[in-house]
Amino acid sequence: MTTRPTGPLTARGDLFEPDCPTRRLLDRIGTKWTSMAIKVLSEAAPEEVRFAELQRRMPGVSQKMLSATLRNLTRDGLVTRRVQPTVPPRVHYRITALGLSLEVPLAALRSWAEEHMAEIDTYRHRHAEQNANDQD
Template structure:
């Protein structure tokens, strides 16, 4: 078996606690706020494509470099398709692949969880900050 298909002693695929585990590396890539935002924007547009500039406009705070790195990773992972029109300057379009569309639901559930519990998390942070500062 290769490392990407090896099974842990309990029979499940991968081992999240192993730094070399492919699952862990994938979670590192898809667990960022920029990935979550990009997938959301592209899923809302699906099956249509979205231009790079439109993605950047809709993802407040993302730099051109960070958006480029995020999209390169998603494209490499087979989650996003990239199409370039040979114009001056080139027009670059992105869309989710069928595999990328399957990521939208779990990320949406995580965003929903965060929205439902953010007030509790903020309260816990304030309590912790009070304890450590005084």
């Protein structure tokens, strides 16, 4: 079940306004860990995924970073969290409809990055060489 916000909704954000919360939201959803978590949870939808399984499917993520990422996604309404009262507790996550709506643009961004990474690496290497030569 997906819940909708109950407080007053404000107008659409404006990224170019210095105080607009859109900037903070883009900072949160623009991370590699957010993109990976959304992908894993989207692939599992509508099923839940346990914390340990998320960590296994996201190579390189620390427990602390995954916890922080999931906490932000839950707070933003993109993911729901369910704790099973066992010893130790089992924590399950499920993507919401709002979270699923984020998967399409994140998938496009992931695809673009994977397609163009070699080209960008070439430019970075050239830039580093030019800067090293300029220092001589």
